[in-house]
Amino acid sequence: MRGPDEDVLDPTVREDPAFSPVLRSLGEPGSVGLVPTPALLCDVDLLMANVSAMQRAADSAGVRLRPHAKSHKSAWVAGLQLDHGAAGLCCAKLAEAEALVTSLDRAAPVPVLLTSPPAGAGPMARVAALAERCDLALALDHVDAVAELVAALGTGVTVTLLCDVDVGLGRTGVVGPHAALAVATTVDRAPSLVFGGVQGYAGHAQHVAGRDARRLAVTAAADRLSEVVAALEGAGHPVPVRTGGGTGTALLDIEAGSLDELQAGSYVFMDREYADALGSDPEACFGQSLTLATTVVSTNQRGFVTVDAGLKSMATDAGPAGVPDHPGAAYAFFGDEQGMVTTTDSFRPTRGDRLRLVPPHCDPTVDRYDRMWLTRGDAVVGVVPVTARGRSY
Numbered sequence: 001m002r003g004p005d006e007d008v009l010d011p012t013v014r015e016d017p018a019f020s021p022v023l024r025s026l027g028e029p030g031s032v033g034l035v036p037t038p039a040l041l042c043d044v045d046l047l048m049a050n051v052s053a054m055q056r057a058a059d060s061a062g063v064r065l066r067p068h069a070k071s072h073k074s075a076w077v078a079g080l081q082l083d084h085g086a087a088g089l090c091c092a093k094l095a096e097a098e099a100l101v102t103s104l105d106r107a108a109p110v111p112v113l114l115t116s117p118p119a120g121a122g123p124m125a126r127v128a129a130l131a132e133r134c135d136l137a138l139a140l141d142h143v144d145a146v147a148e149l150v151a152a153l154g155t156g157v158t159v160t161l162l163c164d165v166d167v168g169l170g171r172t173g174v175v176g177p178h179a180a181l182a183v184a185t186t187v188d189r190a191p192s193l194v195f196g197g198v199q200g201y202a203g204h205a206q207h208v209a210g211r212d213a214r215r216l217a218v219t220a221a222a223d224r225l226s227e228v229v230a231a232l233e234g235a236g237h238p239v240p241v242r243t244g245g246g247t248g249t250a251l252l253d254i255e256a257g258s259l260d261e262l263q264a265g266s267y268v269f270m271d272r273e274y275a276d277a278l279g280s281d282p283e284a285c286f287g288q289s290l291t292l293a294t295t296v297v298s299t300n301q302r303g304f305v306t307v308d309a310g311l312k313s314m315a316t317d318a319g320p321a322g323v324p325d326h327p328g329a330a331y332a333f334f335g336d337e338q339g340m341v342t343t344t345d346s347f348r349p350t351r352g353d354r355l356r357l358v359p360p361h362c363d364p365t366v367d368r369y370d371r372m373w374l375t376r377g378d379a380v381v382g383v384v385p386v387t388a389r390g391r392s393y
């Protein structure tokens, strides 16, 4: 990555005087200590290593990587992934895709796969508009949704449609081959649609602890997807792409051979929940690039200090944050604005000290921040906007 230049400097940081001290010291040792906390920090070298490692894993297995942008919501990170050979991006929501397509400055239209189904005439009209601005594919799970999309599409725009298949998560997706055949047949009858294959996202398998147990979950999901693929092909619907997978299963998905395209997202950052689930498995090869900077604000009690990162600073669905630099210390939520960090004999921080925390769950934590500070060692080397922050509609 280049050094601290305008390419990696979110221009909005200049509008807030709170950021002036760190901006004046960009690139200097110790400048991380000047970032107002709580703040999202990203170690650029670890991030780049993660981006390369997943791309290498996909390339050497002969599968495409279409990373999920829901984890980072950043046009800058998406650009890195595309530069490293990603076949396109996945987006979870329409507004996320709209924001990233607007911000990504690429020579060719960006291939975007919308992985969650929109519903209703208004959202489908936005799908039609988005299809004019990128190379759009989307996954739907019902013939009525397909009909709704066809009604929204004008002439001259073609959208690739994948059939979303429930492979065990139960969140979205057709249940069984019969419904998949109905979707594929409806797509074949619509001149504005091209049948692109199937999506089978095994979200329930991603955080299964223990590699053997995770492999079993992957195999069961692969079997469900294969049953649908066989039925489609048997009925004369070629299935060009089988897309799915996430950080916890990507290497096992490769081993199972059931996917042509991987949608992993969290691998760019990682988080405490993944660290717990993956232990020392091969999937734990991705480094913890994302941390939260927090400041000790009160030290009047025995056994713990109070820091300025609380419920508003991170997603709370996956338990507490990690305290990576101080073995034996633990974080606990302490209300909206504060957290508690326990002290040990060798770790007694004082007021004003800075600590790093590992976010429990990266995606919804990133969504709480306008920007991400890029670091190398203890220097801030850039700052990038979380482009699609809050764009969940």
Ligand SMILES: Cc1ncc(COP(=O)(O)O)c(C=O)c1O
Binding pocket: 068, 070, 071, 090, 115, 201, 203, 206, 244, 245, 246, 247, 248, 263, 264, 265, 266, 267
């Ligand atoms: C449809 C879909 N694909 C891929 C992913 C990426 O999973 P992970 O962030 O665990 O790599 C997600 C995450 O929730 C998802 O919902």
